[in-house]
Amino acid sequence: MKILHILDHSLPLHSGYTFRSQNLFRAQRKLGYEPVIVTSPKHEESWQGDWADKEEINGFTYYRTGATPSLPGPMTSEARLMVALARRLYQVAREEQPVILHAHSPVLNALPALWVAHKLKLPLVYEIRAFWEDAAVDHGTTQEGSLRYRLTKRIETMVCRRADHVAILCNGLKNDLVARGIGAQKITPVFNGVNPDDFQPCPADEEYLDSWGLAGKKVIGFIGSFYRYEGLDLLVRSFARVAENQPDTVLLLVGGGEMEDELRALIASLGLTDRVVMPGRIPHERVPGVYAMIDILAYPRYSMRLTELVTPLKPLEAMAMGKVLVASDVGGHKELIDDGQTGVLFKAGDEQALAERLQMLLDNDQQREALQQQGMRWVREHHTWQQTTAVYQDIYAAIKR
CATH class of the missing domain: 3.40.50.2000 (Glycogen Phosphorylase B;)
Incomplete structure (x- = not known):
C-alpha cells in the first residue's frame, strides 16, 4: 500500500x-x-x-x-x-x-x-x-x-x-x-x-577523544541543535559552578545553531575556554561514538509551551546508549523520564539546581550505574x-x- x-x-x-x-x-x-x-x-x-x-x-x-x-x-x-x-x-x-x-x-x-x-x-x-x-x-x-x-x-x-x-x-x-x-x-x-542496532553501548570515538583532548576526563555533554529553548546558556553557567570543584571535568557541546556565537562569548566571559569543547556538527554515523565518551548527558530546556508539550528524541538515544541524563522538569521531559529511576530531573531555569544534580552524579558512580541500566532497559522495552x-x-x- x-x-x-x-x-x-x-x-x-x-x-x-x-x-x-x-x-x-x-x-x-x-x-x-x-x-x-x-x-x-x-x-x-x-x-x-x-x-x-x-x-x-x-x-x-x-x-x-x-x-x-x-x-x-x-x-x-x-x-x-x-x-x-x-x-x-x-x-x-x-x-x-x-x-x-x-x-x-x-x-x-x-x-x-x-x-x-x-x-x-x-x-x-x-x-x-x-x-x-x-x-x-x-x-x-x-x-x-x-x-x-x-x-x-x-x-x-x-x-x-x-x-x-x-x-x-x-x-x-x-x-x-x-x-x-x-x-x-x-x-x-x-x-x-530508537533503533537498538544504531544506538547501543560501544567504544568511544578514539579520533575525536584525542583531537578534543578528552582522554582521562569526566565529560558532561549535550548533542543537538543550539536552539534558545534548549537552555545551553544555563548549562554553561551551571557548569561554571561545577568546574570550581571538578578540575578534571569538561563540558562538551556538539552541534550548532542560533546560540553558537552567544555561547562562545559566555564561555569566554566565564573563563571557561579551556574547559568547554565546541567542535561543531559531526556526521550522524559518528554520533554513537561521541555518546560513548560522555559520562552525563544534560538537557536543560527552558519552560515554554513548546517544551512543555513536546518530547525530544535525544534523551531516548542517550538511554539506549546506556548513559545517565539530567534534564529540566518541563512536560516534554517528564513524559519520558522517571526522576530517580531512568534519569534525574531539576527545576527548569534553576542554575543552582542543575549544578547540584550534576555534582551529585559526578560524585556517585554507583548511582550513575543504576540509572544507566534502568534507563537502557526502559527505552528498549517501550521505545524502539x-x-x-x-x-x-x-x-x-x-x-x-
Missing part, C-alpha cells in the same frame, strides 16, 4: 525532523507499506547543495517542489509556498496513485494536502510534531497571544477537524488538541523511538521504532477507502 508523505524538509539535511522521518519510513517499509515523499519549498531554502526534481535517498523516492521567493507582507511568502506545494503534490499524487496522503507538520504542509485529498478523494492523516505557532514564538517571528499566533492556532485546529485522522508525537500534544475539542478517538500518538510505529497499521486500516 503506497503512502504519500508530505514533509517540510528531509535528508540530506540533518535535523531531528529529518532523522525521525527517515526512521518512520524504514519502519513503515517493514510493516509492508511503500512510502513516497514530497518536500515543501522549505527544503530548498535550507539545502545549498545539488538537487533534482526526483531523488532516491536510502532507497526512498523524494519529489522536490523547489524554492519559492520570499515576498514582503504578512503571510505572502507562506501563501506562495502553499500554492507551489499544492501544485507539486497534486502532480505527484496523480503520478504515484497513493492510497493515503500523510502530511507532517507544520500546518503549511497540511493545508495543501487537505486540498489535494479533497480533489482526489483520498484520506488524509495529519501528523503533528510540534505546533507551528509555538515554534514561531521561539524563533522570534511572533508572540504568544498575538493575532498571528491566534490565527495560526485556529487554522491548525481546523485542519485537525477536517483530517481523517491526527497522529501526534506525544501525549502533551494530544491533551492540548482534546482541550480544543478534537475527539480523543481521532488522535493517535506515534512516539519517538518497531514498537512506536506499529500504530500506523490501525490508523491506516481505519481510514482506508
